[in-house]
Amino acid sequence: MRAHEAGALHGNDAAPTWLPYPSDVNTLIDGLWSRTTRRTEDGAVEVGGVSVARIAEEVGTPAFVLDEDDFRHRARAFRDAFAEAFRPLAGADVYYAGKAFLCGAVARWVEEDGLGLDVCTGGELAVALRAGFPGERIALHGNNKSLAEIRRALEAGVGRIVVDSLDEIDLVDAIAAELGLRAAVMLRVTTGVEAHTHEFIATAHEDQKFGLSLTGNTAFEAVRRVLAAEHLDLVGLHSHIGSQIFDTGGFEVAARRVLDLVAQVRDQLDHTITQLDLGGGFGVMYNTQHTPSTPEALASGIAGIVEKQCHELELEVPHVSFEPGRAIAGPSTQTLYTVGTVKDVRLGGPHHRVYVSVDGGMSDNVRTALYDADYSCLLSGRVSEQQPEVVRVVGKHCESGDIVVKDEYLPADVRRGDLVSVPVTGAYCYSLASNYNHVPRPPVIAVKDGEIRTLIRRETEEDLLGLDVG
Numbered sequence: 140m141r142a143h144e145a146g147a148l149h150g151n152d153a154a155p156t157w158l159p160y161p162s163d164v165n166t167l168i169d170g171l172w173s174r175t176t177r178r179t180e181d182g183a184v185e186v187g188g189v190s191v192a193r194i195a196e197e198v199g200t201p202a203f204v205l206d207e208d209d210f211r212h213r214a215r216a217f218r219d220a221f222a223e224a225f226r227p228l229a230g231a232d233v234y235y236a237g238k239a240f241l242c243g244a245v246a247r248w249v250e251e252d253g254l255g256l257d258v259c260t261g262g263e264l265a266v267a268l269r270a271g272f273p274g275e276r277i278a279l280h281g282n283n284k285s286l287a288e289i290r291r292a293l294e295a296g297v298g299r300i301v302v303d304s305l306d307e308i309d310l311v312d313a314i315a316a317e318l319g320l321r322a323a324v325m326l327r328v329t330t331g332v333e334a335h336t337h338e339f340i341a342t343a344h345e346d347q348k349f350g351l352s353l354t355g356n357t358a359f360e361a362v363r364r365v366l367a368a369e370h371l372d373l374v375g376l377h378s379h380i381g382s383q384i385f386d387t388g389g390f391e392v393a394a395r396r397v398l399d400l401v402a403q404v405r406d407q408l409d410h411t412i413t414q415l416d417l418g419g420g421f422g423v424m425y426n427t428q429h430t431p432s433t434p435e436a437l438a439s440g441i442a443g444i445v446e447k448q449c450h451e452l453e454l455e456v457p458h459v460s461f462e463p464g465r466a467i468a469g470p471s472t473q474t475l476y477t478v479g480t481v482k483d484v485r486l487g488g489p490h491h492r493v494y495v496s497v498d499g500g501m502s503d504n505v506r507t508a509l510y511d512a513d514y515s516c517l518l519s520g521r522v523s524e525q526q527p528e529v530v531r532v533v534g535k536h537c538e539s540g541d542i543v544v545k546d547e548y549l550p551a552d553v554r555r556g557d558l559v560s561v562p563v564t565g566a567y568c569y570s571l572a573s574n575y576n577h578v579p580r581p582p583v584i585a586v587k588d589g590e591i592r593t594l595i596r597r598e599t600e601e602d603l604l605g606l607d608v609g
């Protein structure tokens with residue numbers, strides 16, 4: 140296709156149809172902001188009792204601002220909702236998926252709040268162990284675990300290793316033998332569910348790298364091998380269908396298929412599988428298009444599904460676990476940026492687009508570029524009486540795809556030095572951050588009761604240069 144001289148964005152200076160014209164451009168839209176976020180009397184936004192102006196002054200920008208109460212409230216809400224809904228069945232527990240965002244403080248909160256922790260690399264495991272997270276409440280994932288990762292997990296006594304391939308069964312068995320212990324394993328099953336989400340974050344359709352497929356009997360064969368292995372205990376089956384999912388339909392199909400395998404194992408191998416993990420993937424609100432369910436609605440919906448299907452298959456209901464990451468971490472955090480260049484770009488005819496450049500970009504939030512995600516933002520350091528206008532918020536990287544917020548209304552007088560906040564950046568933003576263009580990664584600070592606490596400090600030029608030892 141021939142590129143238009145104005146680029147792919149030609150002529151699109153109007154708001155996309157999903158973006159409502161704001162009655163007041165200064166309003167904090169319900170559901171988008173963490174629970175302690177509000178506007179103070181002078182018009183600035185504050186979170187955790189700390190104004191964004193103070194954060195900018197003391198910490199600098201860009202910065203990830205994590206509302207500690209919000210994070211912990213969501214973690215407990217998931218824990219309680221699932222425990223409650225599954226109490227009449229065989230119980231349920233929740234593992235926080237650390238890939239969304241993990242640091243020592245978060246691991247400690249999760250531990251104190253009684254959740255388990257899902258880690259998927261040696262690095263995430265190291266953070267958990269250093270924070271003193273109890274091994275038995277850790278689940279180790281990964282489609283290509285190294286021998287060292289498996290060994291370290293077994294030495295730490297992790298509660299479960301989620302095995303992802305046939306040859307990994309032999310690896311874990313061999314390492315457990317070498318260490319003279321038994322390894323508790325779950326088998327990750329690919330259910331063939333086509334989750335309605337971005338292709339890169341759907342994980343249960345057939346043509347992708349994760350899990351043991353139900354088709355061709357691979358998953359059944361895996362169960363047989365684990366049961367025959369001398370140093371393995373089969374804890375249960377695992378399924379994760381994808382991420383940023385809003386309806387329970389995919390979970391229904393996945394649960395049904397996994398439970399069919401449980402029944403097959405009972406009938407053909409005379410073995411009862413007592414635990415099931417249905418993964419994470421619960422969607423969050425990034426903008427007004429999204430309408431996430433509450434933890435209570437999700438929990439009771441899925442409990443109903445599991446109960447009904449077990450009844451139909453005449454199975455005892457297994458103990459069920461879940462692994463939400465985004466839905467706990469995402470809404471807890473906003474990224475605070477300072478505006479630099481504001482450019483009104485003519486697109487030909489009456490069309491134009493205002494580009495608002497901020498001091499971060501795709502190195503601290505690659506989700507817009509990678510998944511075509513639609514974020515929102517707000518002028519957070521002050522209020523403005525000016526008319527709203529549609530802008531595009533872009534970063535400072537040497538790439539035209541370096542877009543943070545594709546379309547949003549900001550007041551027409553947005554200018555250099557203004558503070559802009561992008562909400563719901565707590566999941567898969569810091570954890571996917573890079574040093575592209577040798578830009579140091581921002582800090583993550585926790586705010587609570589008027590106090591600022593640095594969880595991860597800002598990277599410095601010395602950090603970057605220190606790696607360069609050639």
Ligand code: LLP
Nearest residue numbers: 236379382383419420421462463464465567
């Ligand atoms: N459990 C397993 C086995 C997973 O693979 C994942 C996510 C989760 C739980 C947590 O899913 P959540 O509740 O956070 O949706 N970088 C992408 C998301 C990748 C998700 C990978 N696995 C993004 O930014 O959208």
